[in-house]
Amino acid sequence: MYAAVRRYEGVTDPVEAARLVNEGFVPLMRQVSGFVAYYWLDAGNGVMVSTSVFQDRAGAEESIMRASNFVQDHLAALLPNPPQVMAGEVVATA
Secondary structure, three states: OEEEEEEEEOOOOHHHHHHHHHHHHHHHHHOOOOEEEEEEEEEEOOEEEEEEEEOOHHHHHHHHHHHHHHHHHHHOOOOOOOOEEEEEEOOOOO
């Protein structure tokens, strides 16, 4: 399995961002081949973190591209700063 993690800082409206992600972005993630799970976390203090899990690297890479496009098209005003993006193979799980 592979995962992609994106950390967004300076989120201006976490409640609205969560609504838009849940209604618009989650369905896009479910369409990506190899989809396993998606999580959107409110870490507080204007920080939100997303985690996408896929069966293979191609799915994780596709999620990064789709996230970038979705933020640009729908969330730019709420997520004003570029995210910190990390991706890699899942090497332990429970």
